[in-house]
Amino acid sequence: MKFSLPFLVSGGGIGGLAAALSLARNGHAVRVFEQSSEFKEIGAGIQLGPNVFRMFEVLGLTDAIKGLAAFPENLVMMDALTGEEITRVPVGGKAFSARFGGYPYAVIHRADMHQVYLEACQAEKGIELSVSRKVLRYEDRSDKTRDRVVLHMEDGEKIEGCALIGADGLWSRVREQMLGDGKPRVSGHIAYRAVLKREDVPEGLWQNNVVLWAGPKTHLVHYPLRRGELYNLVAVFHSDKYDEGWNTFGDPGELHERFSGERPEVLALLAKIEAWKMWVLCDREPVREWSKGRVTLLGDAAHPMLQYLAQGANMATEDGVVLAACVGLSGGDIEGAFKRYQDERYLRTARVQTTARFYGDVFHVSGVLRELRNAWLAEPSAGPPGQAMAWLYDGIRVPK
Ligand SMILES: Cc1cc2nc3c(=O)[nH]c(=O)nc-3n(C[C@H](O)[C@H](O)[C@H](O)COP(=O)(O)OP(=O)(O)OC[C@H]3O[C@@H](n4cnc5c(N)ncnc54)[C@H](O)[C@@H]3O)c2cc1C
Numbered sequence: 001m002k003f004s005l006p007f008l009v010s011g012g013g014i015g016g017l018a019a020a021l022s023l024a025r026n027g028h029a030v031r032v033f034e035q036s037s038e039f040k041e042i043g044a045g046i047q048l049g050p051n052v053f054r055m056f057e058v059l060g061l062t063d064a065i066k067g068l069a070a071f072p073e074n075l076v077m078m079d080a081l082t083g084e085e086i087t088r089v090p091v092g093g094k095a096f097s098a099r100f101g102g103y104p105y106a107v108i109h110r111a112d113m114h115q116v117y118l119e120a121c122q123a124e125k126g127i128e129l130s131v132s133r134k135v136l137r138y139e140d141r142s143d144k145t146r147d148r149v150v151l152h153m154e155d156g157e158k159i160e161g162c163a164l165i166g167a168d169g170l171w172s173r174v175r176e177q178m179l180g181d182g183k184p185r186v187s188g189h190i191a192y193r194a195v196l197k198r199e200d201v202p203e204g205l206w207q208n209n210v211v212l213w214a215g216p217k218t219h220l221v222h223y224p225l226r227r228g229e230l231y232n233l234v235a236v237f238h239s240d241k242y243d244e245g246w247n248t249f250g251d252p253g254e255l256h257e258r259f260s261g262e263r264p265e266v267l268a269l270l271a272k273i274e275a276w277k278m279w280v281l282c283d284r285e286p287v288r289e290w291s292k293g294r295v296t297l298l299g300d301a302a303h304p305m306l307q308y309l310a311q312g313a314n315m316a317t318e319d320g321v322v323l324a325a326c327v328g329l330s331g332g333d334i335e336g337a338f339k340r341y342q343d344e345r346y347l348r349t350a351r352v353q354t355t356a357r358f359y360g361d362v363f364h365v366s367g368v369l370r371e372l373r374n375a376w377l378a379e380p381s382a383g384p385p386g387q388a389m390a391w392l393y394d395g396i397r398v399p400k
Contacts, residue, residue, distance in 0.1 A: 003332070006031045006128070008151055008161035010135040010174055012039045014110075014313045015299025016167030017117035018320030021059055024124040026328045031161065032127065033153070035134040035168075041114035042277075044193040045225050045232030047210065047310035048113075050103035050386075050393040055317045058398065064116045069106040070224040072210045079374060080215030080262040087377040090385045092208075099384040100393050107210060107232070109195070109225045113313065137177055138164050140293040142335065149294050163294040163334045165323070167316070170282055172301035178292050184282035184304055189360065190239045191307070192255055192276040196231040198224070202268045206231060213266050214373075216366035218258050220266050233269055234307075235259065236281070238364065252276055281306055283357070286350030291338035298323060302342075303349035308359035311352050311392070318396050319345060325399050340399070348395060 007023050009016045012034030020030040048069065056062040073092035078085055090096060091105035121127045134154035141148050151159040166174025170184055198206060210223040217238040225232050237258035252273070259270055283304045290297040299316030323341045330337035365373055381388055 002027060003029075003162035003334075005029075005148055005160055005162040007163050007165060008149065008159065009033065009165045009167055010151070011166070011168035011172075011299075011301070012036075012118075012129065012131070013041070013167065013169060013299065013316070014114055014117060015169075015301075015316030015319060016165070017114070017121050018055075018059070018317040019165050019167055019298055019323055020127050020129075020320075021117060021120050021124065022320045022324030023327065024121070024126040025059065026324050027126070028324075028327070029126045030128070031159070032121070032129045033133040033135055033151070033159075034129070034131050035154075037132050039114070039118050039129065039131060041110040044110060044195050044234065045223060046108050046110050046113055046313050047223075048106040048108060049311065049314055049389070050100035050105065051396045052314040052317050053103035053106075054101075054396055055314075055321045058321050059120070059317075061116055061120060064120070065108065065113065066104075066106070068112040068116065068226060069108040070208070070226065070228050071104055071106050072208055072223055074209045075105075076209050076211045077377065078211060078213045078263075079370075080213040080218065080220065080259075080266050081370075083263045083265070084374070086214065086374050091210075093385065096385045099386060099390075103393075105386075107223045107225060109230065109232075110313070112226060135168065135173060138174065138295060140164075140295055142293040147294065147334075163296075163338070166295065166297045166301045167299050169300045170304045172297065174295065175290070175297055175301050178295060178297070179287065179290070181284075181287070184284050187281045187283060187306055187357075187360070188238055189236055189281040189306070191279040191281055192235045192252075192273075193279065194233045194273040194276050195225065196233065196272055198229055198231060200272060201231045202272060205265060205269060212363065213263065214363045214370075215259065215262050215266070216370070217364045218262070219363045220259070220262075220269065222269060233273065235270060235276075236363075251278075283353060286346065286353050288346050289342065290346070291335075291342045294334050294338070296323070296338040296341060302345075303353055305349070305353040306356040306360055308356040308363065309352055309392070311356070315349050315352055319349075322396075322398055329399055344397065344399060352392065
């Protein structure tokens, strides 16, 4: 079923482009509006679970992603106070791959992932991409004789479409208008992110693993990017200094103070960074309804989550594929398709949102709870590697 007007997408991040691509691949016309002056991603590394590789297969992006990704051998958790290895999941081995249908675990630079999506969108005739176009608000005219949405742009233009997908991130205006549920929750956790060239990684500290050093109210994550040419660092600590912010330059003094007393390996990596960029981490309580009439939300606009399960971009991509599948099955009933999409997605994404919070707590405990965590995670796990995450890696359902 084709529509006489295009789908409109507010936001050209990973979620917006995934939705546009999925809809276009199903034969729909799509217009994407991005407020920035160019389509680009900031930030550093993104971990990719087998679940999102299932989506890459649907979108025909697997080879392009694999060509730019790095494939770690293990996910390793270390105690940042003692240097003891707490646990290790061999995600690079045959057992993991066999358990998850041959889909790998990978890591990729955000800019590389976004570029793959962008080039795929640019190659689709049905997608029109525009930058420096900020969406201010929408009107849903579903109740009128000619069903459509109208977008009001910052430059004064009014744009008509058959439906609107709000993929405009954590501070979504579309969400604000639809749900009016206020600002996201500030978690009190701050992330500093940086990328090193491989040759700048201190002697002996480069490894082809995703390593997480868990310390009291802190953790440091590192892993290779771009076929191993780069090294991604993410340092997280608790701070009540900031309310909100995104991609601003942080205060390295506070960073070093929070990690003081931790292992030399951690301090050596922190010392290599000159210009850290800082994120104030936020999420929201899960909600059940994020579609209304001909308007729906997707990605961080719908279900912002802390990054402790490394799944925000994975979930945004799943959203895009499921959304297009629901539209395809709807027989032209966009409102029904958007409801079905939301019903397919809200429990899965709510589980990721809430589990991510729990993981953050587990990473940052101290005292007896730290000892308990180390003992608990040292217990041998049942089944093949990654089995404990099967709900996440296997649990994506695309309606057919
Ligand atoms: C420290 C950290 C580590 C992370 N690690 C991982 C990881 O390992 N794996 C993973 O899957 N995820 C990870 N994430 C999460 C992931 O980055 C996000 O969940 C994902 O990028 C969300 O994509 P999105 O397209 O929904 O939103 P965004 O990426 O925020 O994109 C929204 C877009 O909308 C545009 N926009 C906003 N308002 C308007 C408007 N009014 N008009 C037009 N355009 C607008 C913005 O400019 C932006 O381009 C991490 C996040 C952080 C902070």
